[in-house]
Amino acid sequence: MDLTQFLPEKFKKIPCHMDYEGQKRAEQLFQVIIVLFGVVGFIWGYICQQFSQTMYILLAGFALSCILTLPPWPMFRRKPLQWQKARPEPAEDSGKDSTSSSSQSSQKSKKKK
Known part of the structure; x- marks a missing residue:
């Protein structure tokens, strides 16, 4: 059962794909934001001496x-x-099968030697 049949037409027209280059950019952006907020959160938490501050900043970055x-x-x-x-x-030939073509090719290779 396809659930998309119950969606309104305006929701069906929303694009929901991402190309490979876009996936790469999204992953890099995700990593940069997480690392940046993690470093800032660690420094701020160290200054305040509260680990919860670090976690709040990291959660905001996430x-x-x-x-x-x-x-x-x-x-x-x-x-x-x-x-x-x-x-x-290609149209398949009903008269030939794969074993006859392979035996013919092996016979040709023997003649060349």
Whole structure:
């Protein structure tokens, strides 16, 4: 059962994908924000001598990084992949099978030697 059939049309039109370059940028941004807030939180917690201050600042950095990196913002969808068109499947020959073609190729390689 597909639950998207119950969504209104305006929600179905919201893009929910991110290209590979966008994923890379989002991961780097996430890591930079977490490290930056972690360092600032550690320093502030050390100055205040309260570990809870460190955790609050780190939690704020985590929330900010989630808001900035989890939704597929347009800045993460700038370089979509250009897929190749599908090749048509070759028509199968009913008279030949794979064993006869492999035996013929092995006979040809023996003749060359």
